[in-house]
Amino acid sequence: MNIRASQLATSVFAFSVLALAASVAHAQAQPIIGLITKTDSNPFFVKMKEGADAEAKKLGAKLLTASGKTDGDNAGQVTALENMIAAGAKTILLTPSDAKAIIPAIKRAQAQGVMVIALDSPTDPVSAVDGLFATDNFKAGVLIGQYAKAALGGKAPVIATLDLFPGHPVGAQRHNGFLQGYGLKSLDAKSNDL
Known part of the structure; x- marks a missing residue:
């Protein structure tokens, strides 16, 4: 997929999710929706934020946005979640930086009647959120592994994987998928702690 197609897909994804969030936000004069990215x-x-901003304007919703300072900044995401709840958000879309560490904050939000939807990356457990819109990262890894094997055309591989930071399942899913797609056997990564 080229960059333009990727950007279009990202924008369409953001529009769709924001429209869903606006439709299920509690009855308010102007729905308040939060978007927290990594x-x-x-x-x-x-691009996700740009698409969400445009769709919020179109739908007449107020969009609150925040992100972690760095990839993996769970504390920043927890603070953003708490601030959005205090500002009246009834739906919060979240790309979790740490699949497990964010769970207590999600549970507190849900206890206050806030719907939390994970985007792009699952929580651990996945059932901790009200919904998930994400890539099948294992399948993506399988496809990349199959492609790499075909591209090498039978040559002996020298493979190193650079996975995401510990505690995040996306890297582990892509890692394990790649190994399966290539036809290699290795330790099963659970939460990217290889």
């Missing part, structure tokens, strides 16, 4: 520097999340 960072504000990753082009994927920049």
